[in-house]
Amino acid sequence: MHYLLTHLDDARALTVVHLRLALLPVLLGLAIAVPLAVAVQRAPLARRLTTATASVVFTIPSLALFVVLPVILGTRLLDEANVIVALTSYTAALLVRAVLEALDTVPATVRDAAAALGYPKLTRIMKVDLPLAIPNLIAGLRVVVVTNIAMVSVGSVIGIGGLGAWFTEGYNTDKSDQIVAGILLLFTLAVVIDGLIVLAGRVATPWTRAVR
């Protein structure tokens, strides 16, 4: 605790880096997963290929990906781009499955009703299918965000920024205070951001709380 209070500037700077590395991939992953899921939902072969690729991507350990990506991308080992690409892949892999499952649960009658009301396909997807997928998407997002925040700290083992630096630094200089400060800060960050996502989900789905 003492360490945290005496190193507030450090904490702020590292938190900014940490959140950038953890959350930018979430936005990028969303931008990839949602259109991809919509595109392949009704194409069995493409869908199989997508889900198979997604599960393989998700299986590769993050630290391994941080090391392999520079070779593939031609970046340097400590480049932030490696972390962003790695976490974007995980995010997209997890969310594409969540969105596909959600789209599958939209009742056929609802689709037909929208079609009967004269909704063109794209409008129907935007205004009917995707909003109904929000609860699933939120559940996926919560897992992804908490995992990403933890994964960025693992990156500190190979020297990639963020609050994980307090873990490796504290370990190497025998300062348990510094490690505890890092754990507290990361735990709080994860809980707060998780709460914000739940809140955003509630705001985005007012119909789930409608009076019957």
Place this chain on the structure above:
Amino acid sequence: MNFVRQAIAYLLTVRNWTGPVGLAARLAEHLEYTAIALGAAALIAVPLGLIIGHTRRGTLLVVGTVNALRSLPTMGVLLLGVLLFGLGAAPTLVALALLGVPSLLAGTYAGVAGVDPAAVDAARALGMTETQVLRRVEVPNALPAILGGLRNATLQVVATATVAAYASLGGLGRYLIDGIKERQFHLALVGALAVAALALVLDGVLAAAVWASAPGTGRLGGYPRRDRHHTCQ
């Protein structure tokens, strides 16, 4: 691309696989950490998940514990443990076990709580005791979910066991950490490829286990498969 060629050459050399610090030994260490951590996690999470799923009491406890444990940075817990309790396997294994608990707990709880209430009521009506209901109805029906939880936990533990090397332990992480420290990047790549391959294989095995455990299919050989044509509905 030179690193890649060197890494592949390293992996294809028999000499690098043998000996006390060879790839085979490191792989065995990695599997050992993973197995012990998962065993400990299962010992805590599965009974707790079964009880809470069966009684439906303490659901909030599950959700709270799962979320809190997921938010805990394992990396920090691991290094703190080593710092406070000294080098050695115990602190690392405790941290890895903590990492495995949330997935196993969530899978077990959700699996048992999600069993068709009609099946549970039918079992009670037949005069089964609560223990029998749990053992003969709820566990078999929840098995795919429980194994699914184990699958997620395994992925996380295998990936994170790499960090054990940072705390001066063995495992495949040694190649990664030493390779980077000594600027032998092809060694780091060897470690990365080996961990990724191990994760893919274990995931494949557990995916098969989930498939085999699907209730009512007789895939586990618990009872003879019924002939489709003579099944009365």
